[in-house]
Amino acid sequence: MSNKVAIIAANGGMFDAYKVFNIATAAAASEKEVQIFFTFEGLNLIHKQGMHALEMPAGKEHFAEGFEKANVPTIPQLVEMAQELGVKFIACQMTMDVMGLTKEDFVDGIEVGGAVTFLEYAKDAAPTLTF
């Protein structure tokens, strides 16, 4: 049985962020090694400012109340918790170049890499998840 979980975060909305970080923190809390590859809009999720203002899908804004009522942690809290649990964040170099972003635009402690970095990690991971 693989002890590695590999996640691709390719979308940048608030719902996407919860899907990614809930699975990542749960896996890390279950003693799994976890790596997340953030690419394209997924980079929003670890962007220093962007992660505080993630959007809900159009027409779903009314769920904001539900999030509050359910006492769900905020995305910045989940990001911090994931890192504390040892989840490794890899930002996609190519997307950063396209979007004119540098490592300093993101939360501390991330690494920057390309597709091969992720593939090498994910080759013996189970499961590999894409959000």
Added chain:
Amino acid sequence: MNITKTLDAKGLACPMPIVRTKKAMDAINTGEVLEVQVTDKGALNDIPAWAKSGGHSIINQREEADVIIFHIQKA
């Protein structure tokens, strides 16, 4: 069975009960027992699944009103 430590995770939503349980378990020794109190209905399946992944034993589980209580013995 003596309870070594009690974790109040009532009112917390997924994935917090699991994250808090993991941290609390890190703080006790093998063979010791952690009591976890949760209200998240998802934890009913999540806590046993989490315990299984680490080889820990659920030695007691009960519900009191809306609170689910687990006694987990550390492996």
